[in-house]
Amino acid sequence: MRPRWSAVGLAVLTLGVAVWGGGLAPHDPAASIGVPWAPPGDGAVLGTDSAGRDVLSRLLAGGRELTLTALAASLIAGVLGLAAGLVAGWWPAGRWLTAAADLLLALPFLLVALVLAVAVPAPAAVIVGTVCGGAPLGLRVVRDVVRDARRAGYVEAARCRGESAGAILVREVLPSVAGLASADLVLRFIMALQLTAAFGMLGLGPEPTDADWGLMLRENLPGSSLNPASLVAPAAALTVLSLVAVWPASAPAAGPRAVAGTGGAATGSFLSNERALLSVEGLTVVDGGGRVVVDGLEFGAGPGEVVAIVGPSGGGKTTVVRGLLDILPHGLRRTGGTIRWHGEPVRPGRGARRWRRSTVGLLDQDPVGALNPLLTVGALVLEDSRCDASEARLLLTSLGLNVDELWERRPGSLSGGQAQRVALARTLLGDPGLLVLDEPTSGLDPDTLDLVVKALERRREAVTLVISHDTAFVERIADRVLTIGAPPEKGPALRPSSKPSGETVLHARGMALGHGDRMLLEDAEITVRAGELVAVLGPSGAGKSTLLRALAGLHPPEAGSLSLGGEALAWDVAGRPREALRAVQLVGQDPAGALNPAHRVGTALARPLRWFGGSSAMEARERVPVLLERVGLDPVMVRRRPGELSGGQRQRLAVARALAAEPSVLLADEVTSALDAATAEGLLGLLAELRADGLAVLLVTHDRGVAAHADRVLHLADLEHSRTETDIRAR
Known part of the structure; x- marks a missing residue:
C-alpha cells in the first residue's frame, strides 16, 4: 500500500475511535466506581479520576465533542479560505477579499474566541476563532498559487480551448492546490483541537459531568501524583490525534516510475579513476519495483574537463546525475556505487549534502522553476553566493544580458532564454x-x-557535467561523451510536404506588440498559408514567444487586425468562437509547466478530444494511445503523471494535446529543444505529414537545422538593440 494511503487510513481510524470510542467504554463515564485518583488496578485499567470515575471510560468517550467541533471548525475555515483564495487569485476584484482577510488577520483570533466563549457556546466560539485565524491565511496561500497557475501552460491551454473560468478553476487549478488545501485543513484542525481543549481546561467548555479530554486535564491536575494516568492519558490522546492528523499531509506519495530507457548502457572513453577529480564507480539505481534504471555506471573526469551526457529522451540521463549527487526523487534509490571527489568517497546522506553545499553548482532542466518569482534578478544571482554585486553584473553581461535593464526585474517578466541565462549565472x-x-x-x-561556450571554457580547474541533446554544442565543449541508454532508433524520414496551397489561413496586419514597458513589434505583418511551415528566428528576449501568445489570444497587442481563413478574428481568446479556438492551437516553450502535475497523461489528452471532438469518455480513452504513438511515446504512459516523465516526453505530450484538437494552425514554441536528433526528426516528420493535409505551422526555434525545413523564415530582431525598425515580413 502506498505510504500516503496508509497514513490516511490510520488517520481515519483514529478519528473514528475519537468520535465513537464511547461505545467501547467498559463503564458509565459519569458513574463513580471507586475512590478518587485510585491507581490502575483490575477494575480500572487506568485507575480513577477526581470523582472516582473510570479514566479509560472517560478517555474513550471524551474525544467526541472535541473532535467533532475541531472538524467542523477546520472544514468551515478551510473551505472559506480555499474558495476565497481561488477568487482572489483569478479575478482582479478579489483584492477586496484580500483586504478583508488582512483585516481579520489584524484581530487577535484567540482573544476573539475567548470573548465569544463567555457569551455563546464554546463550539461556536471555536468555529469563529478558527475561521478568523485560519481562513485569511488559507486565502493568501491559495491566492498566490492560483496567480502562478494562471501563467502555467496547462491553464493557458484550457483558456485557448475556450473553457470558462469556473471550469478551469475546478478542473485545472483546484487539483494543483489540493495538496496545499489539505495541509491547511490539517493545520486548522489542530488549531481548533487545541483551542477546544484549552476552553475545557479553562472551564469554558462542557459541564463538569461530561467526558472531555480538556476537562479531564483541568480536573486531574491536583491528583497527578496519586494517579498520573488520569492526567497523562488525555494529554497523550490529544497529542496522538494531532500527530496522526498531520501524518497524511507529510507522508510521501508514491514516487515516480522510471521513464523508458535503461540508463545502464554507457559508452565513451573515460579518464582512469586514479587521475580523476570526480570518479563514479558502479553507480546503480533502481525504481520502486526493483527494475534497474542505471546499471553499474563508471566514469571519471579530471580538472578542467567537460563530460557530456547524451542519449535519447527518457533514457535516464538526469537520473544518472541525480544518482551521483544523491538527490534522487522519491521512488528511485541508489543501490550501489561509489562517488569519489579528490579521491575521497562521498557518502550518501549528510556527507553528500555537505559536498553539494560546498562544491556543486546545479542548473536543473527547468531553470524558470528554479528562480524564486518574488526575488529580483540581482537578488536571485547573489542569493547563495559570497561574491559581490559587481562580479554578478559582470557575469550577467558576459552572458549577453542587459544588466541595467534586468537587474530589478522578476522572473515573470523575463523571456525563457533570459531566465535560463540568469539561472546559469546564478550557478x-x-x-x-x-x-x-x-x-x-x-x-x-x-x-x-x-x-x-566561452563561459564554460574559462573553467580551467573544475569539472563540468553537461546533459544535452544539442549535438553541435556537445562537439564544441565536451572532452569526452557519455552515452546513456540504447541508441535511439532512426525516426521516420522527413518527406517533403505538399506545396503550400497559397490559401491564407492566418493573417495579422499592422500589429503593435509590447510586453510591460517594452515595445517588441511595430506595424508587423504575418501571413501563414495552409500546409506551410514558417520558422521564426531571433535573439532571446526579442519577443518570439510573446508573438505566438498574441496570435493564440493570450496577449492581445496594442494595435492591429487578425483574420483566420479570411474572417476577422478577435485578438482576445475570450472573444473567439469555439471553431476558431479549435483551429488555432499553441504549444508553449516550457515543458515543465505545459502539463498539470495533478493530472495523468490520459486525462490531459482526453480533455481536448471531448471538448472539441465531442467524444464520449470511453471514446476519448480509446483515442489517447493513438495520440501517444503519433508523437513517438509508449501508450503505457497513459497512467503516468508529468513528474514521472522526462522533459522531452513532456514536450511531445504538449504537442499531442494540441494536435488532439485537429487544428488548422499550430503555434509551436521550441517544440524540439528537449529532444534528441532522432526524436526531433520524427516529430518534424509527423508535422510534415499533417502539413500535407493542410496544417499550417508557425514554429519558433533557435535551431537553424530545424529552421532549414521551413518554407519561409521570419527574423525577429530586438527593437531596443537594433538601429532599424523590426520587419517581420517574409523575406
Missing part, C-alpha cells in the same frame, strides 16, 4: 568545483550560445 557565480548543467542551451540563440 556559475563562485566557480563551483563541480558544475552540473541539465540542458543549458535549450532556449538560446546561436549568438548567445557562443557566450555560454
